[in-house]
Amino acid sequence: MEIKQLIDSCERIKDLASSLRSIPGVGPILCMNLIVKTNEFKTIREPRKLACYAGVATFANTSGVSVFGRNKVSNHADKGLKKLLHLGALSVIRLDNDLAVYYHRKVKEGKNKMSVLNAVRNKIIHLVFALINNRTFYQNRLVTS
Numbered sequence: 803m804e805i806k807q808l809i810d811s812c813e814r815i816k817d818l819a820s821s822l823r824s825i826p827g828v829g830p831i832l833c834m835n836l837i838v839k840t841n842e843f844k845t846i847r848e849p850r851k852l853a854c855y856a857g858v859a860t861f862a863n864t865s866g867v868s869v870f871g872r873n874k875v876s877n878h879a880d881k882g883l884k885k886l887l888h889l890g891a892l893s894v895i896r897l898d899n900d901l902a903v904y905y906h907r908k909v910k911e912g913k914n915k916m917s918v919l920n921a922v923r924n925k926i927i928h929l930v931f932a933l934i935n936n937r938t939f940y941q942n943r944l945v946t947s
Contacts, residue, residue, distance in 0.1 A: 805834055818842065824939040825929050826901065827894030832886045836930060839883060849931040857884045858923045875920065884923075891922040900943045901925060 809815050815837060822833040839855075840846040846855060853859035857879025863871030895905040901922055908918040933940060 806830075809834070815842065818934070821933050821937070821939055822930060825926065825933065826897050826899045826940070826942070827890035827926055828930070829890065829893075832890050835883055835886055839880065843931075843934050849928045852931070853924050853927050854879075855883070856880055856887055856923075856927065858887060858920060858927060860920070887923040887926060888919070890926055891919050894926070895919070895922060 809819050818837060819833050822828050822836060823830070828836075836852075837843075840852065846852045850859060854876070857875050857877070860873040860875055863874045891901075895902045904925070905918055905922055908921070909915055929940065
């Protein structure tokens, strides 16, 4: 309750939060965590850096002569933020939007569900930064008829 009052008291944070909340899958808890952990997007200014911080970005797994390892995510991540992004991704794939269409298309192509879900988490992060940089709200590109 106090966090909501703090957000409502500052106009900049209130606008930031309303922009973030327009993204499907980004609820009030994930929104507040993103604002706090990035210091209102002042310390982490790039989506790839936040993806690395949250443990969503994949890295090549090569060592010595083994160059054919699968890509993996780092286990040195903010587990709380990763969990919130995971829950947001789970909720977004159940809704009627372009991220759900992407998820179902990739699963139908035979991709691993968890790796596609990780890609959805990464897309949520990239959407967050796109909205922050453009100062706009999310608009679903999915045309319903």
